Amino acid sequence: MSLFSIFTDNKQRFLTGIILIAVVAAIGLINNFFVIWLFFGIVYMFSFYEAMRLFKIENNQMYAYAAGLWLLALIYPNPDDLFFLIAVVFASLLAYTREFDKKLFLPFLYPTASFLFLLTLYNDFGIDSLIWLVVVVALTDIGAFFVGKMAGKRQFCVTSPNKTIEGVAGGVVIATFAGFFTGSMLVDWPQALLISFGVSVASIFGDLFESYLKREAGVKDSGNILPGHGGMLDRVDGYLFSGIVMVLLLRGLL
Amino acid sequence: MSLFSIFTDNKQRFLTGIILIAVVAAIGLINNFFVIWLFFGIVYMFSFYEAMRLFKIENNQMYAYAAGLWLLALIYPNPDDLFFLIAVVFASLLAYTREFDKKLFLPFLYPTASFLFLLTLYNDFGIDSLIWLVVVVALTDIGAFFVGKMAGKRQFCVTSPNKTIEGVAGGVVIATFAGFFTGSMLVDWPQALLISFGVSVASIFGDLFESYLKREAGVKDSGNILPGHGGMLDRVDGYLFSGIVMVLLLRGLL
Numbered sequence: 001m002s003l004f005s006i007f008t009d010n011k012q013r014f015l016t017g018i019i020l021i022a023v024v025a026a027i028g029l030i031n032n033f034f035v036i037w038l039f040f041g042i043v044y045m046f047s048f049y050e051a052m053r054l055f056k057i058e059n060n061q062m063y064a065y066a067a068g069l070w071l072l073a074l075i076y077p078n079p080d081d082l083f084f085l086i087a088v089v090f091a092s093l094l095a096y097t098r099e100f101d102k103k104l105f106l107p108f109l110y111p112t113a114s115f116l117f118l119l120t121l122y123n124d125f126g127i128d129s130l131i132w133l134v135v136v137v138a139l140t141d142i143g144a145f146f147v148g149k150m151a152g153k154r155q156f157c158v159t160s161p162n163k164t165i166e167g168v169a170g171g172v173v174i175a176t177f178a179g180f181f182t183g184s185m186l187v188d189w190p191q192a193l194l195i196s197f198g199v200s201v202a203s204i205f206g207d208l209f210e211s212y213l214k215r216e217a218g219v220k221d222s223g224n225i226l227p228g229h230g231g232m233l234d235r236v237d238g239y240l241f242s243g244i245v246m247v248l249l250l251r252g253l254l
Numbered sequence: 255m256s257l258f259s260i261f262t263d264n265k266q267r268f269l270t271g272i273i274l275i276a277v278v279a280a281i282g283l284i285n286n287f288f289v290i291w292l293f294f295g296i297v298y299m300f301s302f303y304e305a306m307r308l309f310k311i312e313n314n315q316m317y318a319y320a321a322g323l324w325l326l327a328l329i330y331p332n333p334d335d336l337f338f339l340i341a342v343v344f345a346s347l348l349a350y351t352r353e354f355d356k357k358l359f360l361p362f363l364y365p366t367a368s369f370l371f372l373l374t375l376y377n378d379f380g381i382d383s384l385i386w387l388v389v390v391v392a393l394t395d396i397g398a399f400f401v402g403k404m405a406g407k408r409q410f411c412v413t414s415p416n417k418t419i420e421g422v423a424g425g426v427v428i429a430t431f432a433g434f435f436t437g438s439m440l441v442d443w444p445q446a447l448l449i450s451f452g453v454s455v456a457s458i459f460g461d462l463f464e465s466y467l468k469r470e471a472g473v474k475d476s477g478n479i480l481p482g483h484g485g486m487l488d489r490v491d492g493y494l495f496s497g498i499v500m501v502l503l504l505r506g507l508l
Contacts (some may be wrong), residue, residue: 081334087363088495091364091495092459095465098469102317113341159331209349241346242341244338248335250337251330251331
């Protein structure tokens with residue numbers, strides 16, 4: 001397959017990809033809390049919608065709760081705490097009514113908690129930390145793909161049949177090195193190394209977890225919002241665990 | 255029933271209560287992070303054990319995870335974040351093995367997250383905030399009992415048949431006033447009022463949630479560790495939601 005045919009066969013995928021990169025780059029350059037909040041909020045609402053479908057939940061009230069939570073995150077100083085507000089309200093309703101569907105809590109565990117952490121990451125550590133995150137997650141994904149194509153032999157795990165141990169290891173090594181150089185501009189090198197490694201590994205498992213949910217739901221893509229890329233969750237899955245891990249490591253190691 | 259017979263009939267309950275008050279008072283006077291961590295850790299492990307039984311989970315590995323998490327909370331600057339560490343590791347194992355029992359996550363939602371918040375409360379806001387919490391939760395409980403005995407007519411909720419709307423309202427009013435005076439020594443009065451009210455309401459629902467769990471499990475007491483008081487969870491249930499709410503309100507309003 002020539003380079004040209006890779007492009008023509010995946011034209012839609014490439015075009016969508018270029019638009020996504022342009023949008024993310026523009027938002028990074030604007031570097032404003034409200035814009036970041038709005039952007040993450042839009043991505044969050046689509047992801048929440050897809051997660052509701054993966055969990056086979058039909059309850060339109062949940063969207064109002066999700067939107068309300070995100071509005072609160074605009075003014076609350078520590079957005080990641082708001083997950084526990086939902087948890088307490090949910091458990092209280094459950095205890096009071098005794099007939100609340102427990103499954104309704106799932107979309108607040110995933111992907112809600114992750115988006116609250118992504119906002120917290122920007123809030124507490126600035127745009128540089130988000131760029132560092134994007135570098136590590138993107139290179140883990142790209143590295144795993146190419147190393148897997150070239151040297152992949154043994155399957156990594158049944159949940160994601162296309163992933164190989166060699167690919168995953170290659171992706172983590174490449175992303176850790178690239179992340180190390182990016183992170184060294186912001187923090188001391190031992191932290192830069194450790195955080196890049198942790199974030200890269202978390203991104204592999206974030207990806208795997210979304211595959212697991214799709215497999216449980218018996219679907220191929222989480223949705224079809226992004227032409228050629230499937231759903232929103234398919235695109236952001238790598239960030240959903242790694243954003244949490246990055247905040248945890250930055251707080252613990254700095 | 256004379257006052258004397260109330261005492262003799264509940265002798266064991268009174269004696270245990272006095273010992274508990276003495277232990278809590280001594281720990282408050284010592285006011286040392288390690289001692290608080292150790293005390294909460296012991297209460298946590300018993301509560302975790304009882305929660306495992308309420309959820310009908312038999313897996314001894316979970317105790318090692320709980321203890322490891324608590325050890326990490328000794329050195330991690332923001333203990334409440336550690337809940338998400340467990341969540342990410344759990345979801346990763348679930349995706350990788352595909353045969354992990356999802357129920358095993360429940361004791362990390364309850365009561366683990368709450369104990370991490372109680373430690374965070376001491377960590378970030380000091381012993382005064384814990385004393386304020388104890389005043390509000392204890393008076394909500396005592397107030398609801400006496401007002402309920404005197405003026406209780408309508409049932410509050412089927413989950414806790416002994417609670418009345420009048421008792422609950424009375425308890426919240428009494429605790430909010432007492433908490434207002436305690437809190438005013440630490441923060442401005444509008445915050446003291448709002449936080450005391452929120453914490454008192456949360457304590458009612460924390461209590462209710464534990465009743466719900468026991469009802470679901472079909473047991474009367476969560477355990478029998480405290481003679482005359484039932485289990486550890488029966489004693490601390492009021493603190494499990496209110497500790498979270500107190501941290502959230504202090505962070506949001508100060």
